[in-house]
Amino acid sequence: GGAMGSIYLQNRKFTEARGDMSWNVVEQATYLKKARDIIPEKIIKFFSDIKEIPSTDNDFLLLSSVLQYLPETWEFFEEVVASGRFRWIFFDRTAFNLEARDRITVQEVPEIIYKASYPCRFLNLEHLERVFKKNNYEKVFLHESFEKANIPSRFLGGLYKSTGRN
Numbered sequence: 001g002g003a004m005g006s007i008y009l010q011n012r013k014f015t016e017a018r019g020d021m022s023w024n025v026v027e028q029a030t031y032l033k034k035a036r037d038i039i040p041e042k043i044i045k046f047f048s049d050i051k052e053i054p055s056t057d058n059d060f061l062l063l064s065s066v067l068q069y070l071p072e073t074w075e076f077f078e079e080v081v082a083s084g085r086f087r088w089i090f091f092d093r094t095a096f097n098l099e100a101r102d103r104i105t106v107q108e109v110p111e112i113i114y115k116a117s118y119p120c121r122f123l124n125l126e127h128l129e130r131v132f133k134k135n136n137y138e139k140v141f142l143h144e145s146f147e148k149a150n151i152p153s154r155f156l157g158g159l160y161k162s163t164g165r166n
Contacts, residue, residue, distance in 0.1 A: 065093035092157035097122035
């Protein structure tokens with residue numbers, strides 16, 4: 001989900017300074033109508049699937065704390081990267097296993113927030129980097145994120161740039 005455009009709203013001073021930027025958010029179906037009702041389309045456009053976004057509206061893809069929650073993480077990621085639709089791909093707040101394999105866990109939401117649990121995948125960083133390399137993206141940087149888990153892991157963010165040779 002796109003947190004109803006909250007990253008845009010938190011950073012709009014930076015994005016508005018550019019002037020020519022459009023912001024497209026892929027949101028969970030349960031929030032889609034509410035998001036469209038609350039936030040005018042001239043500011044943010046909401047979609048239920050990344051494939052619905054017109055291909056002319058792409059330059060930068062932000063994946064913030066999303067890859068580990070997708071049911072088909074690698075299928076989605078490999079398809080998006082191979083598509084060549086995005087010149088820049090930035091992922092952030094993404095869970096990585098310290099072992100050279102994915103690890104699926106259950107994330108418990110504290111009851112003070114709301115009672116729920118979700119499957120959560122701790123990804124294999126080498127797999128992610130192979131997908132980028134195979135599709136002609138070069139790493140600009142990786143950084144440590146602030147999240148922590150109770151299993152051996154790291155939360156990372158990173159920026160990759162297409163070299164345009166897809």
